[in-house]
Amino acid sequence: MIPRIHRLFARAGIVSALVLGLVGSTVSAHGPGASNDFGGCRVLLIGVDGTRADALRKVVTQGRAPHLRELIAGGTVTWNAYTGGEPETESLQNTVSGPGWTTVLTGTWRNQHGVADNRFRLHRIAQAPHWMRRLKDACPSAWASSLCDWEPIQKFIVGGSRKGDADFLSFDFLATPDPALKGRDYPQRDREVLARAVEHLAVANPDAMFVYFGTVDEVGHAVVDPAGSFSPDNEPYLKALETVDGQVGELLKAMRARPQFVEEHWLVLLTTDHGGRLKNHGAQTPEERTIWIIAHGGDFPRGLELPGPVPQTAIAPTVFRHLGVGIDAEWGWSKPFGSQR
Numbered sequence: 001m002i003p004r005i006h007r008l009f010a011r012a013g014i015v016s017a018l019v020l021g022l023v024g025s026t027v028s029a030h031g032p033g034a035s036n037d038f039g040g041c042r043v044l045l046i047g048v049d050g051t052r053a054d055a056l057r058k059v060v061t062q063g064r065a066p067h068l069r070e071l072i073a074g075g076t077v078t079w080n081a082y083t084g085g086e087p088e089t090e091s092l093q094n095t096v097s098g099p100g101w102t103t104v105l106t107g108t109w110r111n112q113h114g115v116a117d118n119r120f121r122l123h124r125i126a127q128a129p130h131w132m133r134r135l136k137d138a139c140p141s142a143w144a145s146s147l148c149d150w151e152p153i154q155k156f157i158v159g160g161s162r163k164g165d166a167d168f169l170s171f172d173f174l175a176t177p178d179p180a181l182k183g184r185d186y187p188q189r190d191r192e193v194l195a196r197a198v199e200h201l202a203v204a205n206p207d208a209m210f211v212y213f214g215t216v217d218e219v220g221h222a223v224v225d226p227a228g229s230f231s232p233d234n235e236p237y238l239k240a241l242e243t244v245d246g247q248v249g250e251l252l253k254a255m256r257a258r259p260q261f262v263e264e265h266w267l268v269l270l271t272t273d274h275g276g277r278l279k280n281h282g283a284q285t286p287e288e289r290t291i292w293i294i295a296h297g298g299d300f301p302r303g304l305e306l307p308g309p310v311p312q313t314a315i316a317p318t319v320f321r322h323l324g325v326g327i328d329a330e331w332g333w334s335k336p337f338g339s340q341r
């Protein structure tokens, strides 16, 4: 039999829990509007694989990418960012997706993350983890989501950042390409990523969200279209950029349709992992190394074009600066986008 005093405490405990529950529903750490841990600040990072800066700039200038043009007009852009690491140092890395996305998502180069290529052998992502892991460490109630259709992002970059079985992502979606199609189904997989991302923006309240599209790279490789190549003069490649612009437009529409959007302070960041040349990439030519960054929202000035050069490592600190989360010097991160000069 439970002594009476314990029963009283037990009842008091239930009452406290009910009160806390009511309070909790109004100051929920990952609610909509301004009711998150970051005063309403949120980040949408859109990754477009294999997008040459000169080709994207061309479709934007020609009016073929109205949504990106709107983001650039209302925000800050550089057409002179770079991947591939710092020349003649240990940070040098191949201009391929494995090292590139690892740099975007960990804020470090190969000398820290250890990713040399798309096989991810002997990587050190546990020591240089996904910035969403660092965000979750700093703020355990943060809500971070990742949606992609290139499996190594989920398998190695997200997977390698986990501590034991503990998941730092609140939502993780992978649209898996059919291996038999060797990448030809990326347009369909991108549409699935887009649909889930649009739905997620309607039903969840992410503090940080990464959405990845893979088709542009597969067009450059002449996989989706045999006439494709990585070139500002290749029409299939430019058409793929138009398509991704439309997908960005759908994401922006979903973001702005959030019921408490006016109380939210979204930073929209867009970038790529590498450029390309002819039908491939991986080397250190300007066409492969040069990338671009667009930042819209937060305290980014409107209509500003930064001359660069801006390192690919700038993305992660830009996210943390917007969310007001401290950066530990031991992480080896660079300066955020916009403070290079």
Ligand SMILES: [Zn+2]
Binding pocket: 049, 050, 096, 097, 098, 100, 217, 273, 274
């Ligand atoms: Zn890539």
